[in-house]
Amino acid sequence: MQNPAGIHPALWRGTQLAQAGRPTLSTGFPPLDAELPGHGWPMGALIELMPRQTGIGELFLLQPALAGLEPGRSVILLCPPYTPQFHCWVNWRLENRRLLWLAPKTPSDTLWAAETILRHNACGALLCWAAAPRAAALRRLHLAAQQSDTLFVLMRPPAALQQASAAVLRMLLQPLPQGLEVHIHKRRGPLASRPIPLSLYGPRLPAPPLPSDHVPLDQPLPAFLSARRHFA
Template sequence: MLSASVRAEDLHPSLWRASQLAHGRTRVVDTGYPALSAELPGGGWPLGALIDLLVQQPGIGEMRLLQPALSALGERPVALLQPPQVPNGLGLGYIGLPLERLLHIKAPKTGDALWSAEQILRAGSCGALIFWASSAQSASLRRLHLAAQSAETLFVMVRPLTVTQEASPALLRMALRPSAHGLTVDIVKRRGPLRVEPLSISLQPTPVLLSRHARLSRRPFAETAARSLPTEVAA
């Protein structure tokens, strides 16, 4: 048993006491929501690691939830891989994500999307990668988590709520459900004790961010197809 004066993370950064949130050397970016940040190891979204956001359906508010962190990353590009609908340039600009920062990546096959995600993570050229994935094998998740560790990219996979019980190498897993004023957030996995009670996160109302009828500004949106790299929803 560790003495009270010895911190588990001092012995190894991957160790922590089960009764406490981990305080290792992983860099984080503030979530922008004090109640949520207080529940996360290090006080924010971990960088250089896989984060799982599990949703009832894409577009329930994941982009608005991530917006403060994306803004905090400065001018570094944000890659949107396989978003459920076309990114709406006007809506994204409204929340402070101008088109010149965004890279929209289309992938005709799951394998192409996974390959694209790995290349982006290993290159480390993007401040964030948000990857909407309907399915992914455990081996693929482990490979992406390992690739994420090669840089300090904010790497978020948005996946179906139905995979909650499946194993994942993600350092952080959260289940998101829509509520009257934003989202109800259940922390499924974190480096620390379980949290039984869900969090209520208020989100600022915005124009539609992802839509099959999205209107882009006349400035060309940065869009690329996979393998070329070195329902209306309000996300």
């Protein structure tokens, strides 16, 4: 049988990872790259991340890819659940990538803004938080993403896994003590056989002692006091 990829780039064998038909951007985590078609995040496509709980490290997971964008290209946060902290942005050494924060008033406004941004290829990365877009809206977002070279990530709750989606990549994120456990629920290729543990943070070091003018309370007793107590 002829190689499916030789017939059309969008075809692949079900037992193999698909060849990336579009550019990809390394995730910065080799174990995760090895499980993704093209060995990275697909550009110009809908990606869905579903953290078990908001703030468990989903942005930290994307930090290496954001650092890999072309300097000067904007990163847009669309309807994030919390106020972005610019100090964190600087600590991540992303100051050369302009950060824009948009807070639409309604879910429909959020989806409209996402589609408009993608159709105009207005940024290097678009991170959007949307709870329950319909399947038709997801198809529109994916089609709009294909007209761009944007890293487009849609953050959704885990319950969204019960719904069909046009996304080419869907991941459930579970917290670990030092990082995340990534469950790939959809990719262009065979089903992922096991979750992928990723270390996002180094082990916490004990805090250094604070300087103090007071004498520590655990000083040894003077010799004569120790002797008197011993012979009492």
